[in-house]
Amino acid sequence: MKVDAVEVRRLRMPLVSPFRTSLGTETERELLLVAALTPDAIGWGECVAMAEPRYSSEYVDEAEAVIRDHLVPRLFAMGDVTADAMAPSLTTVKGHPMAKAALETAILDAQLRVAGVSLADHLGAVRAAVDAGVSVGITDSIPALLEVVAGHLDEGYRRIKLKIEPGWDVEPVRAVRERFGDDLLLQVDANAGYRLADAHHLARLDPFELLLIEQPLADDDLLGHAELAGIIATPICLDESITSAHSAAVAIELGACTIVNVKPGRVGGYLEARRIHDLCAARGVPVWCGGMLETGIGRAANVALAALPNFTLPGDISASDRYYVADITDPFVLHDGRLRVPTGPGIGVDPIPDVLRSVTVSVERWPRP
Ligand code: OSB
Ligand code: MG
Numbered sequence: 035m036k037v038d039a040v041e042v043r044r045l046r047m048p049l050v051s052p053f054r055t056s057l058g059t060e061t062e063r064e065l066l067l068v069a070a071l072t073p074d075a076i077g078w079g080e081c082v083a084m085a086e087p088r089y090s091s092e093y094v095d096e097a098e099a100v101i102r103d104h105l106v107p108r109l110f111a112m113g114d115v116t117a118d119a120m121a122p123s124l125t126t127v128k129g130h131p132m133a134k135a136a137l138e139t140a141i142l143d144a145q146l147r148v149a150g151v152s153l154a155d156h157l158g159a160v161r162a163a164v165d166a167g168v169s170v171g172i173t174d175s176i177p178a179l180l181e182v183v184a185g186h187l188d189e190g191y192r193r194i195k196l197k198i199e200p201g202w203d204v205e206p207v208r209a210v211r212e213r214f215g216d217d218l219l220l221q222v223d224a225n226a227g228y229r230l231a232d233a234h235h236l237a238r239l240d241p242f243e244l245l246l247i248e249q250p251l252a253d254d255d256l257l258g259h260a261e262l263a264g265i266i267a268t269p270i271c272l273d274e275s276i277t278s279a280h281s282a283a284v285a286i287e288l289g290a291c292t293i294v295n296v297k298p299g300r301v302g303g304y305l306e307a308r309r310i311h312d313l314c315a316a317r318g319v320p321v322w323c324g325g326m327l328e329t330g331i332g333r334a335a336n337v338a339l340a341a342l343p344n345f346t347l348p349g350d351i352s353a354s355d356r357y358y359v360a361d362i363t364d365p366f367v368l369h370d371g372r373l374r375v376p377t378g379p380g381i382g383v384d385p386i387p388d389v390l391r392s393v394t395v396s397v398e399r400w401p402r403p
Contacts, residue, residue: 035115035145039401040106040137041069042098045329045393047358053327054172056199056227057088063327063357064094067385068101070140077144078381080332081136082299089225089326090132090253090274090300097133098398105130105137106400117142121302131277131302138303139335139381147380152338154375154382157308159341163372167193167348168356169223169325172202176209183210186356190371193219193245193348199227204238211242219348223248226274230258233265245347246271246293259290269293273324277301279309286317293347297324298339299332307339315344323349330354330363333373334381337366341375362389 046064053060066081081101083092104127109115112123120138127134146156168191173179183194194214196206203222210220221244228236228250236250246269251258253274263270271293276282278301285291294314298307314321323340326332333351340349351373354365363383366373376382 035072035141035148037070037072037109037115037141037402039071039399040101040109040140041071041397041399042101043067043069043397044094044098044395045362046395047329047393049327049357050355050359052171055197055223056225058086060084060327065329066094066098066101066136067329067331068136068140070137070144072144072148075144075147075380077140077142077147078331078385079136079139079143080328081132082297082326082328082332083132084326092130092132097130097136100127100130100133101137102398102400105133109137110402115141117145117305121305132299135299135301135303138305139298142304143380150379152377152382153304153335153380154338154341154377157304157338157342159338159375160343161341161375163369163374164337164340164345164351165192165348166351166353166368166371166373167191167195167219168352169195169350170197172197172199176206179206180209180213183214187214189353190368191352192371193221195221195223195248195350198222198224200232203236207239207242207244216243219245221245221248221271223273224250226250226252230255230261233262236262236268237266240267244268248295249273249275256285256288256290259285260288263289263292271295273297274300276310279306279313282310283313286314286319292319294319294321295324296321296339297326298335299326300324304335304339308342311342311344320344320346322347323351325350325352327357329358330361330366330383331381331385333366334363334376334383337373337375338381360389362386362393
């Protein structure tokens with residue numbers, strides 16, 4: 035495939051409500067959208083880097099610079115571009131998986147649109163709809179939390195994830211369990227907010243039969259997670275620690291986790307995400323699809339990924355209105371607690387030009403030299 039130009043636009047979209055985690059509070063989403071302009075199709079990829087490097091080292095300003103100065107020149111040097119050849123062609127740039135994932139996804143989308151194949155089919159999806167979970171931020175009080183959770187359950191969400199941090203863990207979990215009962219699928223996410231010395235405190239979550247605890251310890255502390263797994267009964271799931279299929283294999287081998295959160299941006303793209311899915315399936319480790327407050331563009335691709343067979347737990351894949359008043363695509367909506375997997379070619383959705391224009395703060399375009 036020939037790529038005539040790459041366009042990167044920066045969007046700024048207010049969130050419907052502030053999202054507080056152990057990392058900080060987000061009130062708006064600033065993000066990059068990558069478009070690959072080819073003779074026969076435009077392909078789209080969303081870069082999930084956030085405005086500040088709190089979740090991982092990547093952030094919007096540097097992702098834009100890396101795409102412009104290091105990734106796009108390598109893309110044009112490829113001549114004939116295919117999605118499969120992208121990652122090998124970008125290995126001389128270390129790191130920056132979110133920037134790489136956005137560009138690879140734009141290429142993959144364009145390629146699949148030309149071939150008339152949906153991303154879901156290309157990846158090996160086996161479901162027409164995926165269970166929707168929702169990630170609930172830290173609130174000012176337990177009554178406020180119960181109100182937010184009750185609202186999401188009324189909407190039909192099939193799983194609740196509570197963000198936790200030291201000082202906001204056992205009591206909110208107890209309150210949600212007591213109010214909504216033992217059948218609620220409930221899990222927590224610490225975003226690396228604890229230390230191994232907190233192990234006995236985290237064991238106090240054991241009686242609440244959580245599906246999992248996500249990333250309790252530091253990103254690089256696989257041995258700590260393995261040790262923690264021997265102390266707490268709640269299954270450990272890793273998010274930040276898993277950066278590739280290789281790191282997933284190591285984490286599983288060490289006993290650092292028994293469940294994996296797959297975020298395509300964190301691992302460099304949907305092709306690596308599928309490799310992690312396959313590797314985990316072969317080892318009997320369930321996976322689920324994480325989220326990064328995506329717009330409809332990133333969400334469409336995540337929904338396709340979550341339709342693969344070993345995505346057996348509900349993902350952080352919520353309806354558009356949980357994040358944005360007006361999404362840049364037709365909104366994803368809940369149908370009986372599920373989101374439908376797009377069936378059109380590529381990611382199966384397109385930005386709505388007027389909405390896209392209204393949230394765009396800048397556009398850069400680099401033609402093939
Ligand atoms: O840790 O899973 C996380 C959002 C931004 C950064 C990190 C995380 C999250 C979420 C939200 O939990 C998931 C979503 O998009 O709904
Ligand atoms: Mg997480």
